[in-house]
Each structure stands twice: as structure tokens, then as C-alpha cells.
Amino acid sequence: MAPSQLSLFPADPSPELPDGLTYREDYITESDADGLLAAVDASAWLADLKRRVQHYGYRYDYKARQARSEDRIGTLPAFLEKLAKRLAREGVFSKLPDQVIVNEYLPGQGISAHIDCRPCFGETIAILSLGSACVMRFEHPLSSRTVDLALQPLSLLTISGDARHEWTHAIPARKSDLIDGEKHLRSRRVSLTFRTMQFD
Ligand SMILES: O=C(O)CCC(=O)C(=O)O
Numbered sequence: 001m002a003p004s005q006l007s008l009f010p011a012d013p014s015p016e017l018p019d020g021l022t023y024r025e026d027y028i029t030e031s032d033a034d035g036l037l038a039a040v041d042a043s044a045w046l047a048d049l050k051r052r053v054q055h056y057g058y059r060y061d062y063k064a065r066q067a068r069s070e071d072r073i074g075t076l077p078a079f080l081e082k083l084a085k086r087l088a089r090e091g092v093f094s095k096l097p098d099q100v101i102v103n104e105y106l107p108g109q110g111i112s113a114h115i116d117c118r119p120c121f122g123e124t125i126a127i128l129s130l131g132s133a134c135v136m137r138f139e140h141p142l143s144s145r146t147v148d149l150a151l152q153p154l155s156l157l158t159i160s161g162d163a164r165h166e167w168t169h170a171i172p173a174r175k176s177d178l179i180d181g182e183k184h185l186r187s188r189r190v191s192l193t194f195r196t197m198q199f200d
């Protein structure tokens, strides 16, 4: 079994990741994660959604479901710039990511099924997970296929291709997940989502 499949939710005995998804465990170390969480927690949270978020680079407008050039906030802070540079250097992105959203999920919080804004953001989305594990659900609306993937802390998920354009992703709003057949109570999870802005 490929390492990327070890944490797949075993509802389907031979689940296959959607094309365009990559999942890597231990992308960062525990001490990197501690440093990132401290930096995030020293920054201001926006509390206008059900979950708290922070926006960097460009502000994302949840009502209009877009970010535009006029939504520019500024350059990424050093703690995110360092990761953005690593992601570009390693070829995860073909150019330096310039937009980051930090999401905080307390037990019971989630994000509803969506496709990240296609005209605003480039081909690749990269999500770094900190804190609690949680299940992300991918759904292919045309075929009704669903794939549940457990995102472990320190892991990096990249979404591109079919997974970016044809599948939705969501984090069910619940307090526990079934991971490898075992009930896993959620604690606080913080994710960092890196993107590249795309302008017409
Ligand atoms: O928090 C996550 O892992 C997913 C975040 C997400 O899908 C988004 O911000 O578009």
C-alpha cells in the first residue's frame, strides 16, 4: 500500500485518491508546527465566520467568493514566506504562493463542500495541517463518488487537476472522525492554505 493511502477512511475497501491529490505526512516537524502555531496565535483572527480565520497576501471575500487584485493586504509575514519559498523551491508550486488563509477548527466546526475559486486562484492549492487530525471529504458531484481522507497534523495535502476542478472538498462539522476504523475525538486544528493569485 502506498504511504499516501495508509490513513484513508476504510469505508471503501480499495479507495483511490482523486486524480490530482497528493498527501504527504510529516512535511514539517513538531517543533516547526509549534513555531507556526505560536506565530498564528500572536496574529489577529477574523471572527465573522463560524470558525476563526486569518488572511494573508490578499483578502478573500466569502460573500462574493473571490479575491481580486484590489484585495491585496501586503506581503506574507516571514513565517509564511519561508514555507511559501520551500513549496516553490520543491516544485509544489510553479511560482511563489502569495495568498494564505489560516483556518481554525474547534471540535464541531468544519467547512462546507466547495471548490476553491477557479478564476482567482492558480492550479495548485496546498494545505498544511496543525493540531488535531480530521477527515476531509472529497465528492465528485457527477458520479456521487466520495473519498474520505484523514489529514494528520504535520501533513501537506496538495489539490490540483481533477481534484481541484471536478471534486468538492469539505470538512464535516462534527466532534469526532472515524480514522482507520477507530473513533478519534477532534481537538483544535489549524490549517494553512497556500495559493497563487491569478488575475484576468
Ligand atoms: O482547512 C482546510 O484543511 C481546508 C481549507 C479550505 O478548503 C479552504 O480554505 O478553501
Ligand SMILES: [Fe+2]
Pocket: 114, 115, 116, 169
Ligand atoms: Fe478549499
